Amino acid sequence: MKPSVFNQLKEALAIRLIIIKTAIIYSFQEETAYPAENWGNMLSTLIYIATFRLFLNILYTNIDTLAGYTENEMLFFLLVGQASFYLSWAIYNHNIRDISSSVNTGNLDLVLTKPVPSAFYISFRKISLVHIFRDALAPLLFIIATISWETLHLNLANILIGIIICTLGITVTYCVYFLSVLPSFWFGRSDETYRLVYLVEDFVQKHLPLEGASNSLKILLGALIPLMIGSAFTTSVILGKSNALALLAWAAAVTILFLLIRKYAWGRALRAYTSASS
Amino acid sequence: MVILQRVVTVGLLMVFWNLVLKNTAGNSPHLTGLLSYFLIADGIGELTMATRTKFGTLLRRSIKTGQISNYLMKPLSILPAMYAHVWGERSIYNAPAIASIILGLVINPPNHWTRLSLFFVFLVLSMATAFAFNLIEGILTFWVTSPSGIMNCIVHTTRLLSGAIAPLTFFPNKLRNIVELTPFPAMVFAPINSLGILDSPISIAKSFLIAVFWASALNIVLLRLWRKGLRKYEAIGL
Numbered sequence: 075m076k077p078s079v080f081n082q083l084k085e086a087l088a089i090r091l092i093i094i095k096t097a098i099i100y101s102f103q104e105e106t107a108y109p110a111e112n113w114g115n116m117l118s119t120l121i122y123i124a125t126f127r128l129f130l131n132i133l134y135t136n137i138d139t140l141a142g143y144t145e146n147e148m149l150f151f152l153l154v155g156q157a158s159f160y161l162s163w164a165i166y167n168h169n170i171r172d173i174s175s176s177v178n179t180g181n182l183d184l185v186l187t188k189p190v191p192s193a194f195y196i197s198f199r200k201i202s203l204v205h206i207f208r209d210a211l212a213p214l215l216f217i218i219a220t221i222s223w224e225t226l227h228l229n230l231a232n233i234l235i236g237i238i239i240c241t242l243g244i245t246v247t248y249c250v251y252f253l254s255v256l257p258s259f260w261f262g263r264s265d266e267t268y269r270l271v272y273l274v275e276d277f278v279q280k281h282l283p284l285e286g287a288s289n290s291l292k293i294l295l296g297a298l299i300p301l302m303i304g305s306a307f308t309t310s311v312i313l314g315k316s317n318a319l320a321l322l323a324w325a326a327a328v329t330i331l332f333l334l335i336r337k338y339a340w341g342r343a344l345r346a347y348t349s350a351s352s
Numbered sequence: 353m354v355i356l357q358r359v360v361t362v363g364l365l366m367v368f369w370n371l372v373l374k375n376t377a378g379n380s381p382h383l384t385g386l387l388s389y390f391l392i393a394d395g396i397g398e399l400t401m402a403t404r405t406k407f408g409t410l411l412r413r414s415i416k417t418g419q420i421s422n423y424l425m426k427p428l429s430i431l432p433a434m435y436a437h438v439w440g441e442r443s444i445y446n447a448p449a450i451a452s453i454i455l456g457l458v459i460n461p462p463n464h465w466t467r468l469s470l471f472f473v474f475l476v477l478s479m480a481t482a483f484a485f486n487l488i489e490g491i492l493t494f495w496v497t498s499p500s501g502i503m504n505c506i507v508h509t510t511r512l513l514s515g516a517i518a519p520l521t522f523f524p525n526k527l528r529n530i531v532e533l534t535p536f537p538a539m540v541f542a543p544i545n546s547l548g549i550l551d552s553p554i555s556i557a558k559s560f561l562i563a564v565f566w567a568s569a570l571n572i573v574l575l576r577l578w579r580k581g582l583r584k585y586e587a588i589g590l
Contacts, residue, residue: 114501121505125512135524137375266353273357277364286371 089190097201116208123213126152126280127220141286146222147313148283153217154240154312155279155305160210162244162304164202170251174258174265182347193340197252227314235322236312242325243304247275249332250299252340259343275301284310300328355448358394362452365390365517384459388549389519391456393540396475397516398449402482402539405507407438411490412499415585424582431578435483462547470556474543477563481538484570485510487578494581515541521550532559535566 077085130152134145143151173196176182185196254271258264278295284306287295295302303325310316369386397403411434414420423430439446462468485506492499511517513536520528520541531537532554537545542559544550 114496114499115504116501118501118504118508122508125508129512129518132518132523132527133372136522137372140375141371266357270353270357270360273361274364277361277368281364281368282371291367 086191090194093190093195093198094201097199098203101200101202102204116212119209120212120216123152123156123216127216141283142315143283143285144225146225147309149217149221150226150313151283151305151309152280153214153221154236154309156210156217157214158240158244158247158304158308159275159279160206160214162247164205164210165244166197166248167251168202169197169199170248170255171268173252173255174263174268177258177347178263186344186347192344193252193337197248228312229314232312232314232318235318236308239311239322239325240304240308242329243300243302243308246300246325246329246332247304249329249336250301252336253332256339256343259346271299271301274299278302279305282306285315296324297328300332303328354445355451358398358448358452362387362390362394365394385549386519388456388460389544391452391459392544392547393516395449395452395456396478396540396543397511397514399446399453400475400479400482400539401438401442401486402478402514403507403511403516405486405489405503406442407435407483408486408489408503410434410438411486412493412503415490415493416498420585431487431575457547460549462549464548467546467548470546471543474538474546474560474563477560477567478539478543480567480571481535481563484567484574485535485539487571487574491574491577491581494584510536510539513537514539515544519550520545520554528554533562535562535570538563538566 127149130145130148133140134148138144140148173182176185176196182196185192188195251268251271254267255264257267274295278301282291282295282302284292284296284302287302287306292302296307307316307321307325311318311321366383366387369390370383373383373386401407411420414423414434420430423433426433457468462471488506489499489503492502496502513531513534515537520531520537523531537554537559541554542563545553545559546556
C-alpha cells in the first residue's frame with residue numbers, strides 16, 4: 075500500500091531530525107578534543123571584534139555619520155551581522171565549504187549511498203553548538219556591552235519582522251554558498267568561488283548599511299547575490315529606517331526563488347557527478 | 353577567479369571609503385588616491401604574506417603532521433626551503449598581487465624615481481617583518497598543538513594596525529604616534545608612505561629606522577626560538 079502524504083512528510087521530518095541530532099553530538103565530541111585551540115579561537119574572535127570596534131572608533135573621529143548611521147547604530151549593525159554570521163557558520167557554512175573537496179576526492183559517493191536526503195545531509199552533517207558558545211558568545215557580549223541601547227529607537231513589531239528577515243537572510247545566504255560550491259561538479263574544484271562569496275559576505279555584514287548602497291548595489295547584493303538580507307535589511311528594519319513590510323516581502327520572495335534554484339542546481343550537479351572523483 | 357577576488361576586494365573597499373569620504377569634512381584624501389593606496393596595500397599584504405600567513409600555515413601543518421621531517425632529513429636550510437616552497441605554490445596569487453601594486457603606482461605615480469627605489473627597500477623590510485610574523489605560527493606549534501586561534505588574533509591586529517584596511521593617516525594623532533612605534537606599519541603602510549603619494553605622510557627616516565629595528569630584532573629573537581622549538585620536536589608529529 076502506498077504511504078499517505080502525511081506519513082511521507084512525517085518520515086522525511088523524522089530522518090532530518092535524526093541527522094541534526096547526530097550532527098550535534100558528533101560535532102561536540104570533535105570540537106572539544108583540543109582545549110588549547112578552543113581558548114585560542116575564543117580569544118581570536120574577541121580580538122577580531124575589538125580591532126573592528128577600534129576601526130569604527132578611528133573612523134568616527136573623522137565623520138559624524140556613515141550613510142546616516144551613527145557610531146552606535148553601526149555597532150548595532152555589526153551585532154546583527156556577526157550574530158547571523160556565527161549562526162550560519164555553526165549550522166551549515168563549514169559543511170558547504172567541504173563539499174568541493176568531497177566532490178574532488180570522490181568522498182561524495184559515501185553520502186550518496188546513504189538512504190538520506192543528500193543535499194540536506196551534506197549541508198547539515200556537522201552542527202557546531204560548541205562553535206556558537208566558544209567563538210560567538212564573547213564577541214557578541216562585547217558588542218552588546220558597547221552599544222548605548224537607550225539611544226536606539228526600537229519597537230517590538232520591527233524587532234519581530236527583523237528576526238524573520240534575518241532568518242530568511244540566513245536561509246538565502248545558505249543557498250548562495252551552496253550554489254558557489256556546485257561548479258566543483260563540473261570543474262573539479264570550486265574553493266575560489268566559495269572564497270569569493272565569503273569575501274563579499276564578510277564585507278557586506280560589517281561595512282555596508284542598506285542606506286549606503288546605491289540602487290544597482292541593492293539589486294546586486296539584495297537580489298542577484300543576496301548577501302545583504304541577513305544583516306543590512308534586518309538592521310534597517312529594526313532601526314526603523316526602511317519600510318518593514320516591503321523589505322519582508324522582498325526577502326521572502328528572494329529566499330523562495332533561491333531555494334528553488336538551489337534544488338534545481340543540485341539535481342543538475344548530481345547528474346554531472348562522475349562518482350570516481352571529478 | 354583569483355583576479356576577480358582581488359578586483360572585488362578593492363572594489364568593495366572603494367565603495368566603503370567612498371561612503372566615508374562623502375561624510376568627511378576638510379582635508380579628506382581623494383578617491384583616486386585611496387584607490388591607489390588600497391591597490392598597493394592589498395598587493396603588498398598578499399605578496400609578503402603579512403595579511404594571510406600562508407608560510408606560517410605551512411609551518412604549522414608540517415610540524416603538526418610530522419611532515420617537517422621530510423625537510424629535516426635533507427641537507428638544506430629548512431626555513432628558506434619552505435619559504436620558497438610557499439612562494440612557488442602561491443605564484444598564482446602573487447602575479448595578481450604584483451599587478452595590483454603596478455596598477456596602484458600607475459594611477460597615482462610617485463613624483464621621483466628615488467621614491468620607487470625607497471619603496472623597494474621598504475618592501476624588503478616588509479617581507480622580513482612579515483616573515484617573522486609567519487614564523488611565530490610555526491614556533492607556537494612546538495608548544496601549543498593548534499595555535500590557529502592565537503595566530504588569527506595576530507592577523508586581525510595586523511590587518512588594522514598595518515594600514516591594510518585603513519591608512520594610518522586616518523588614525524587620531526595620539527593613537528597614530530603609538531602605532532608608528534610597533535612593527536605593524538612596517539608591513540604595509542611604510543612602503544606606501546615611502547612613495548610620497550599620501551596626503552599627510554609620516555617621516556620616512558623615522559619609519560625606516562623603526563622598520564629596520566623590528567625586521568632585525570624580531571627575526572633574531574624568533575630564529576632563536578625556532579631552533580629551540582626544533583630541539584623539542586619529536587619527529588612523529590604533535
